[in-house]
Amino acid sequence: MSRRKAETEIEVDMTPMIDMTFLLIIFFIIVNDMSQKDLEELKLPIAMEAGRDEPPENRPVLNVRWFPAGGVPKSVKAHYAELGIGVPEDQEWSDIVWKRNILYYPFMDTQGRTDPIRKGRPDYYWKLAETMKFVWVPEMETKMDDKLKKILPDDPILIRADRNTPFKYIQKIMEVCTREGILIWKVQLAASEDPKVVDAREKAKKGK
Amino acid sequence: MTRRRKKKFEEIRPDMTPMIDVTFLLLIFFIVTLKFKVLEGRLDAALPKDRGTSTSQAEEIEKLDIMLFVADPGELIDEFNDKGKPTGLQLYDGRRIRIEIGARKWYYEPFDPTRDTEDPLPDLARFLKDYDKEETPVSLDARKGIVYGDVVVVLDVIVRAKFEQVSFAGTFEQD
Known part of the structure; x- marks a missing residue:
């Protein structure tokens, strides 16, 4: 008899804990906004009248990251490691990220390509151009432009950049947009709303 | 005989441990990847529709x-x-x-x-x-x-x- 008693297991009732855990999981699944996965963490500039962004489906989002002198992006570090030289620290860097893929970084291997607009210059943006041409544009809706007698893509792209990014990097993206076979002409620039302005607007509304 | 009958009444208790393990893993995954929605705005703009950036043609519209x-x-x-x-x-x-x-x-x-x-x-x-x-x-x-x-x-x-x-x-x- 005594032996049997010693063998009886102490069973903890797991059900409430499992219930709780499932509830928590469901909470996090709901709260986790998967549509944000292609937004990199950037400090956007502030605009007073930035329209609320309701992202259309399949809109490509380009993230332009900028690294002030002293910080070196991983992609560039990897490139320099390949070459076996030290990375210059006193230089700023920028790269372009789409869905976590780096489409451009300084000194990207051009593989012999040249810029079709600025002839003769190396084309560091070839990967961006090819992504646009073969991935984005085929999926975009097109529309006939009466003035140019050309069929142009009618969907926008969104450019998000750190507020201190030199504008030449964004101009370069725009140049790539105007290349033959791409011709994306709708561009949206991301900005955040000024919290002070939003507050003031709310107050003004209440006052009226 | 008696032994058999006893078996019939035995409860079936599935082992919960792996499920709890997996559930916790999932939970931790979602906690870690959690990113709250940030409000963002946008400004619309358009690029020149004709190809190239050298649009040197004189346009008559006031620009x-x-x-x-x-x-x-x-x-x-x-x-x-x-x-x-x-x-x-x-x-x-x-x-x-x-x-x-x-x-x-x-x-x-x-x-x-x-x-x-x-x-x-x-x-x-x-x-x-x-x-x-x-x-x-x-x-x-x-x-x-x-x-x-x-x-x-x-x-x-x-x-x-x-x-x-x-x-x-x-x-x-x-x-």
């Missing part, structure tokens, strides 16, 4: 060419939040940009933390009022040293003035 220059470059300093903690970001201190339309000039300090909620460029907004917003194309020409934040501020003014055709000039700098 509004806005050029942005850096007046005083300023220097990058670390940014601090309201509580005095570094945010890990940098901003330009003492930096001014110059906005030119024809012979007219405006100056603007982009990241002035003391800026109030008022319009950052009231003079420019007033100047733009007289234009035909639907017909006049605006082109923004950002020169050396201009950063994204500067352009957005000016573009914001243009968009608020309700201009409908905004485009950008190409780069002047070497890669």
Whole structure:
């Protein structure tokens, strides 16, 4: 008899804990906004009248990251490691990220390509151009432009950049947009709303 | 015989441990990847539809060419939040940009933390009022040293003035 008693297991009732855990999981699944996965963490500039962004489906989002002198992006570090030289620290860097893929970084291997607009210059943006041409544009809706007698893509792209990014990097993206076979002409620039302005607007509304 | 009968009444208890393990793993995954929704806005613009950036053909429509220059470059300093903690970001201190339309000039300090909620460029907004917003194309020409934040501020003014055709000039700098 005594032996049997010693063998009886102490069973903890797991059900409430499992219930709780499932509830928590469901909470996090709901709260986790998967549509944000292609937004990199950037400090956007502030605009007073930035329209609320309701992202259309399949809109490509380009993230332009900028690294002030002293910080070196991983992609560039990897490139320099390949070459076996030290990375210059006193230089700023920028790269372009789409869905976590780096489409451009300084000194990207051009593989012999040249810029079709600025002839003769190396084309560091070839990967961006090819992504646009073969991935984005085929999926975009097109529309006939009466003035140019050309069929142009009618969907926008969104450019998000750190507020201190030199504008030449964004101009370069725009140049790539105007290349033959791409011709994306709708561009949206991301900005955040000024919290002070939003507050003031709310107050003004209440006052009226 | 007796043993068999006993077996019939035995409860079937599935082992819960692996399920709990997996559930916890999932839970931890979702906690770690959690990213709350940030509100973001956007400013719409358009690029020239014809190919290439060398649109040197003389157009007869009245065009509004806005050029942005850096007046005083300023220097990058670390940014601090309201509580005095570094945010890990940098901003330009003492930096001014110059906005030119024809012979007219405006100056603007982009990241002035003391800026109030008022319009950052009231003079420019007033100047733009007289234009035909639907017909006049605006082109923004950002020169050396201009950063994204500067352009957005000016573009914001243009968009608020309700201009409908905004485009950008190409780069002047070497890669």
